[in-house]
Amino acid sequence: MSNASNASHARQDESEKREPVLNTVDRVTELCFGLFMALTFVGAVKAVSTGEDLGRKMFFSALGCNLAWGLADAVMFLVRTLADRGQRLTLALTVKRERDPAAAVRSLRDALPRALEPLVDDAELELIRVRLAAVPTLPPRAHLVRNDLLGALGIFLLVVVSTFPVALPFLVVRDHVTALVISRVLTLAMLFGAGYALGRYTGAGALRAGLAMTVLGVVLTAAIIALGG
Template identity: 75%
Template sequence: MDTATSAQQDQIEKREPILSMVDRVSELCFGLFMALTFVGAVKAVTAGEDAGRKMFLAALGCNLAWGLADAVMFLVRTLAVRAQRLTLALSVKRERNHAAAVQTLRDALPKSLEPLVEDTELERIRARLAAVSTLPSRARFVFDDFLGALGIFMLVVISTFPVALPFLVVADRTVALVISRVLTLVMLFGAGFALGRYTGFSAMKAGFAMTTVGIVLTVAIIALGG
């Protein structure tokens, strides 16, 4: 195997996921809460033999709309962040005063990291930016951005099914409601568990914490007439 092929394989292996674990868990929980809240609101006003189907379609339509809005805002946020970073890079590259360029980099650091980064390290970054032959004239989307937006849309939409599907397949609305809420809490526990493992926090504690949030939300929905 030649060096170029090896380098390409290393780059593929090190490629970061399009959506981080935090993004995936957040969007899944967002969809669950949206569907749960919507089902709680619609349950009181739906009646008739096809009430379950109406409730399912209403919840699905709600999450389709919110999934689309969330996906679009993901693209807006991604482009805005990329543009801000490009503006910073161009500003540093064009700055002739090295001290001023280093200060620009320091001003862009998060407050928590600023005391940990020395000016000598920022100077090395400035020098590398100055040595770059060309930088993009403006921020642009890349293919992975659209994959990320699609992933967000799908997560929000898919999260509708454990909440709303029981009303479509179970005739007894009371039983369907119990199944819906149990499935929701199970998924919330799984989401919290995964987030806990990702962040280094206790996975079980994170799972139960997320489940508790779901229970509190469910009680609130019931108290409000859901």
């Protein structure tokens, strides 16, 4: 097989192994966040607004709210990503520069999540230390990459798009009571779908997670109604 063919297969394998920009948990949680934001904001606007243009007010108020929160959430995603990456880089640099192997292993152990500490022994951490020590160079500081920006954009779009099933009925249905019922049914259906996907991904039981997320939506809707929404 030619070198060009080998390189092509290598790139294909790398592409297949590449993780998505946002994993299932990120996508589901951001979608639910947008749904809850829009749901609560629609209830708040309904409680304080009247008039023939109530539907338009509710739609554009909810959209504006989610635009703002989507932007804030996207920026915080970048901040969190950069902070996490910086923490990992600092650990790697500390281990690489540490001349005392035992001290380097202790640094690695201190960085382990508490639940993993009993599962990883010092011999395994020593192998990691040796590999880090053998790395020729490490970047001096953490930085964002293209996929981070795509992830932030994805979060922004998920939060904003989730506005529409909650607020769109008020724009297309003249009767506000009917629009409210349609809005809440669509919201609960989307919450069930989000919970189903999350349960399937985590192994917690797709149907159970879908129903749990729906119950959460019902409780939140009841709270909104009780508060005048």
